[in-house]
Amino acid sequence: QKEVEQNSGPLSVPEGAIASLNCTYSDRGSQSFFWYRQYSGKSPELIMFIYSNGDKEDGRFTAQLNKASQYVSLLIRDSQPSDSATYLCAVNAGYGNNRLAFGKGNQVVVIP
Amino acid sequence: DAGITQSPRYKITETGRQVTLMCHQTWSHSYMFWYRQDLGHGLRLIYYSAAADITDKGEVPDGYVVSRSKTENFPLTLESATRSQTSVYFCASSEGQGRNQPQHFGDGTRLSIL
Helix, strand or coil, X not given: CCCEECCXXXXXXXXXXXXXXXXXXXXXXXXXXXXXXXXXXXXXEEEEEECCCEEXXXXXXXXXXXXXXXXXXXXXXXXXHHHCXXXXXXXXXXXXXXXEEXXXXXXXXXXX | CCCEEEECCEEEECCCCXXXXXXXXCCCCCEEEXXXXXXXXXXXXXXXXXXXXXXXXXXXXXXXXXXXXXXXECCEEECCCCHHHCEEEEEEEEXXXXXXXCCEEXXXXXXXXX
């Protein structure tokens, strides 16, 4: 069974600080990694994807991938109250059918 | 650009009733997916479809039926609703195979079964 773990509890960060979220996955064959943001009562929204080791930056968001250690992380720089949401890590787990394995999510609360 | 739309947005029904949730996408995406999201469980895949007339089970298919006669539509039917099927249901779609194919989600249907 493909597993994606997001273990840390709710994360509270002051406005302007960096929020750091981590995700580990079990299948070494995983090739694509996605971060979704989900506001309360809304649907998941894609914010980043990464498939090569290293960093990928998009605005205030940076995704980091380390395939050897089987983890992917998301950094949110200059956190804003509008970043308060649940962040879902998703992994294309090599099913060959575009299926994604999702973590349960991490809640981020940005404190003004 | 309508994208992916789900209907209804909210539905209340009684146990034992049949209910169908609709999903329609305008992108001509090959793949479509149905998830349910419950507190403590995250997103769980119910069924998915790789193309018209091709469907397959996900993690939690029991009690659900799907069909896909046209590429753009992927309805989900609860044949005899149970209280345990009270949940938020999301439909998603993605393009054909390729390692960077993200899924795009509809707005969801909040289903309550009394």
